[in-house]
Amino acid sequence: MTAPNTVLTWQVEETGGYETAWVELAAGRLRAHGRAVGLKPEPYWLSYELDTDAGYVTRRLHVTSHTVDGTYDLELRRDERSRWTANGQVVLALDGALDCDLGMSPLTNTMPVLRHQLHRDEGHQDFLMAFVPVPTLAVRPSIQGYTHLTPLMSGARLGYASGTYRSEIDVDADGLVVHYEGLATRLNRAAPKL
Template sequence: MVTSRVITWVVTESKGYETSWITSGAGALSARGRAVGTTPEPYWISYELDTADGFVTRRLRVTAETAAGTRVLDLRHDGEGHWTADGEWLPDLGGALDCDLGLCPLTNTMPVLRHGLHLGPGEREFLMAWVSVPELTVRASQQTYTHLGRHADGGRVRFASGDYRSDLELDADGYVVDYPTMARRLATA
């Protein structure tokens, strides 16, 4: 069954907002979103995300606008573990399955859904293709997601990367409701 929804978050870390239009079903999702922030500098982001079976990232296309100008990133994963950014091979990302767009709560969804971590016990380590905002530089990021508990409306998952940790509240569909210090859901439709 294919579902569509719109989610808006206040992104406290950037002093801004994000809205994402999401279509999901059969182990994949696609989304397009817009975000505006004022930290680290005023910016406007628009993105398109496509995943394949198992919620594995296939493509993330991002446009960032700042006072300095416009940047565009076309990040692609070939399904075999190879990543490119604007056509250039990224050897440090070998084995990564997911992208993680900085300051974007939506991109926490894919690894959680793939392993059902919002619904049941487990801990998984991931290599992510992390994209900085608003610079749009790509680097490898080791991240760990750990199931902390389930409740009627979803579950709690601990996100960890390096010394950083945050306990995320997720809805029953695996989307972020509250990401302390980063983002909180305002509305969904």
């Protein structure tokens, strides 16, 4: 991975843990790698690598999760026809999805927000997502909705919905999560020293 534009750290209240992501945003693409540690729903440690194609559409997510019961590994890929594989096995239920959503991670909320400019413009969008629950990484489809609620001094407040779950997400001018109600709060955003 090339040098990141930014390094983000969140306190993840829902897991009792933290996540740090090294992120490169450029020319409609996002690349990142990160690490997270949590205590809930059980103690875990994970690492991930994320790559998107043009338009912030997920191309690949590789995640490794360590728990007291063992290690889980997921290689999630989307091809040019929006067909997904998980560890090489086709997942037909994800056909047409453009994004992955790594559970308990505020980073993966960024792609649909940027693609539809919801951090800048009014609107609502529903998405079929490849949801990856942590720590088991057993990928499944998830319908999620994002709504631009109000502009903020630097970014916007968005409404988020999935099934009966509702929350609000504050993002900065780059579409990166600052605060995800009930899930995470960003502690730091740092640029590498040149």
